[in-house]
Amino acid sequence: MAFEDILGYVIIALVAGFLLGWLFVKAQITAIEQRYKADLERWKAESAAEIRKDSVNRSRSTLKGKIAEQMAPLLPSFGYLPADARFIGSPVDYIIFDGLTSVADEKGSSIRIVFMDVKHGSATLSRTQRIIKKAVEEKAVEWQTLHLKDDQ
Structure with a gap:
């Protein structure tokens, strides 16, 4: 046999x-892709x-928090007359005019203003609420009266 024939x-x-090896590797890759x-x-x-269950639980927790916010004045731990509380919802839940009922009944002559946020579970104040709290604590609060004219 000649060298050219052997070659x-x-x-x-x-x-x-090479062709058989390529087909084998391709079959292995296809099998791996299908398995994954x-x-x-x-x-x-x-x-x-699990994602749906987590979503429902979060929604339920949010709803409980909203209910707790609205029902807070009716709870014994609220500590103020419900009639003195005004729900605003955002950025804080309540502004409480402690003593307002007595003033309205002409039995009192002063009130104390309290900003309150109701939290459920392990919830914490938001950044905005922390800044508001700091402003109140630093007495960065003032009164203004805006007088409107009839032609405005």
């Missing part, structure tokens, strides 16, 4: 080996229920 067979064998796609779809199906 031809070797080249054919190399090409055939199946795992991903299973994870999505399993997680969707």
Whole structure:
């Protein structure tokens, strides 16, 4: 057999080996992709229920907080007459004019103004609420009266 014939067979064998190797690797990659796609779809199906449950729990917690905010004046721990409280909701929940009922009934002559935010569970003040609290504590509060004219 001539050297050229052997070289031809070797080249054919190399090409055939390369082709078979490429087909084998491609089949392995396809199998891996399918396995991971199946795992991903299973994870999505399993997680969707957990995500929905978490969403419902968060919604429920928010709703409980909103109810607690509205019902706070009726609770014994509120500490003020409900008639003296004004719900504003944002940025704080209540402004309480402590003693207003007595003043209106002409039994008192002074009030104390209290800013109150109602929190449920482990909730904390927002950044804005912390800044408002600091302003109140530093007595950065004032009174203004705006007089409107009839032609305005």
